[in-house]
Amino acid sequence: MIPTGSLIQLVSPKGKRYTMILEEEKELHTHDGLIPLNQVCHMDFGQEVTTHLGRKYLVLKPTLYDLLKNVQRKTQIIYPKDIGYILLKLGIAPGGEVLEAGSGSGSLTMALAWYIGDQGRVHSFERRSEFVELCSRNLERVGLKDRVRFHDRDIEQGFGLTDIPAGFIDVRTPWDYLDQLVAALQNGAPAGFLLPTMNQVEWLLRAMESASCTDMEVLEILVRPYKPVADRLRPQDRMVAHTGYLVFCRIMK
Amino acid sequence: MIPTGSLIQLVSPKGKRYTMILEEEKELHTHDGLIPLNQVCHMDFGQEVTTHLGRKYLVLKPTLYDLLKNVQRKTQIIYPKDIGYILLKLGIAPGGEVLEAGSGSGSLTMALAWYIGDQGRVHSFERRSEFVELCSRNLERVGLKDRVRFHDRDIEQGFGLTDIPAGFIDVRTPWDYLDQLVAALQNGAPAGFLLPTMNQVEWLLRAMESASCTDMEVLEILVRPYKPVADRLRPQDRMVAHTGYLVFCRIMK
């Protein structure tokens, strides 16, 4: 039986997906009718629950990938292909601590919060209150909000933190905040950046050369999907060709 | 100060990297001379320790990416670009449980163990004892061995487990073990596969069509590295063009 407080995903007959925390008194309102969630409390993952109109919804345990696909967005989000790599490069681990700026819609925030576990801490810096609210809602819906502390600061004045073991910066002009980042991070800490244009990569690299940064790496990650048909195996006709360039370095004061 | 029991990485003047658990009585023997680790116990990350011959080694906190780069290998390993994506697709989370076959050199095993945390459990299936030993040594060196249970079974006879929430199969003929995988996993669980050739993808997809699998996805991930030079920004001349195809599905019994 699925314990209350678990993250669940309900999949409609047409493939529409609803992600939520399982609470006994809650109800889900869908185009196919109402689902009282207390029914789900007596089921296992992989079973089907029936709406009051008789439609069957599949109950799944969502993966982080599923959650990221369902993030409500008002900004360009960071994609799973990039997030997976960022996690490894930043040394994110259960119980760890990390800072990020800006929060945006919160897709990276969510992944950091997920892997840092309930003993960890994500410091998320965002000045625009609408994005703090959006990001908070996205985190709350999947039960990860308690792991994130939002900081409403002008980071040009510094992050107001020290000795943080890793940082990720996803803002338009990261070169303006390099010294502040260096001050906030541990010596030797890994830092990462996401930038849509080559010009920004150029400006960031130039700033890094005179800041306390070493081991610079620039790369991009491409996912090429195939049609999953055994008899006619071939890539999809079109693919996402660009999300952004990733830049990584180590802080060396 | 770095606590004993921490994972540390020592970087030589020439860039050679040594990863180990910090223990007070241990010594590291290098071409540049001896480093008594008790010296490191009084330092912070980002500082330098001096060998008895006067060479300076940088002390860093290794990221998972660093650890994966230093895995001792006798097999083709799974690359960070693929590992990051696999973690998200399988829903790996602190406190979770997952099965994988085979262990190989243990790069994926290490990543699963890292993110599943000290409350989680990785079940790793491998018949060749030399790989179990290699994988164990790689895990032990980074303090993650306790999170992994090795199973020496012929998985054609089944995994001997049930209700596991996720699985990853990296063997030459995964289609031979699909029914066994279905039996071992929870209903609705995500499963993943890595396959070097298109022929294998074809055979696996064909087997999946008649097994309890839905939501099949096939993809490949490419990392394109750039030369990190602000004034002459361009991709590296050559790149890794292929490691393997990733196949994902959901088990639906």
Added chain:
Amino acid sequence: MIPTGSLIQLVSPKGKRYTMILEEEKELHTHDGLIPLNQVCHMDFGQEVTTHLGRKYLVLKPTLYDLLKNVQRKTQIIYPKDIGYILLKLGIAPGGEVLEAGSGSGSLTMALAWYIGDQGRVHSFERRSEFVELCSRNLERVGLKDRVRFHDRDIEQGFGLTDIPAGFIDVRTPWDYLDQLVAALQNGAPAGFLLPTMNQVEWLLRAMESASCTDMEVLEILVRPYKPVADRLRPQDRMVAHTGYLVFCRIMK
């Protein structure tokens, strides 16, 4: 002044392109009004002609790339990225001779006819009369039809030609016609194939192993377009990810 008989391209204010042979008595009917082509006969390329409604159309000399973009299609066409490479690999040259099957919409036919010059000969094999007509019309519109001879034959019975110096096969089951191709080509001749799926590549390679083929090559060509903006240089968001796999070999009887 542009000589009559020249290939011209008229570009509307909205970017719509019309390609034709310049003939003094012809008129072009557009949504912007009528253009009597005898006006164009007194102009140079790069100038503008005015419709009877006063709209200005730019007169350009079309490149082969322009012509290929304007091919009327009922089938998947072969893309410029692939065509350019095919020309070089097949040794196409002014005055040469080449066979292709099938003609399809005629994009490759057009490129072969273009480069083989007015002393050369393209033998194009196509059984479906609607495609022969479509391909003919496409060639006629750009003045290249005389260089192409259409053959309405069942190529399973052979091509009815010998000693042809190069061949390109773009049909669904090319392995059915390998022996016939070998018979039609010169010893040592280069041959090429375009195939959308990996399964077809597998079958073709298997057939080649027992046919008179050496130096097999398999490859794909990707074009990645960028946004041409100096201040925000970055790849387009999406790209064509797959058209087909190219296979090349030498015939060695």
Added chain:
Amino acid sequence: MIPTGSLIQLVSPKGKRYTMILEEEKELHTHDGLIPLNQVCHMDFGQEVTTHLGRKYLVLKPTLYDLLKNVQRKTQIIYPKDIGYILLKLGIAPGGEVLEAGSGSGSLTMALAWYIGDQGRVHSFERRSEFVELCSRNLERVGLKDRVRFHDRDIEQGFGLTDIPAGFIDVRTPWDYLDQLVAALQNGAPAGFLLPTMNQVEWLLRAMESASCTDMEVLEILVRPYKPVADRLRPQDRMVAHTGYLVFCRIMK
């Protein structure tokens, strides 16, 4: 029988390739012994000629791709993948005229000369005499030198030509010669550029915005080779990841 004056390629048992014009009195000296070419005059393509030491060399008709692979180089050459596309975009055709700067080792020069035919004309601009010599030798060896006219001019002072229908610029700072290029080309003419770095693309685009250029396009072409093995179909492990960015435009005075 192969006519004297034909371009031939002799392939050694070990795959070493020799390209030359067939002349009756010439001899080829190889590590496998001497081949008097008059023997080849009595053969057909695809047959084998025997050295005086009894080794068999295959006689092939080289494709342009073969010739380009055998260009003697002292510079980075332009690759076939890029050349094929450039030909189509520039509207190169038998009987045409084109200018290029600089000549370099002459791989593009060779392709332009090949397709422009014996009625066409390539104007190649190169100041360094060692490259003019190298390029000449490469062209002479394949019988295409007569189609190319070398210009030893400082192109900052202009190309000294007008009304040329197409141009390709492969120099380090093409933005320095844009106005000169505009003056040399026909109105409406297509122009192309090859640039290794993103910074150069940025500078060129910026210069184009204030010069007489329209329809700017920026792209790169990737060739991904596969292992041609039917039972184990997969991409090669490594590939060429970058040669240069291609930029195209139309001149609009």
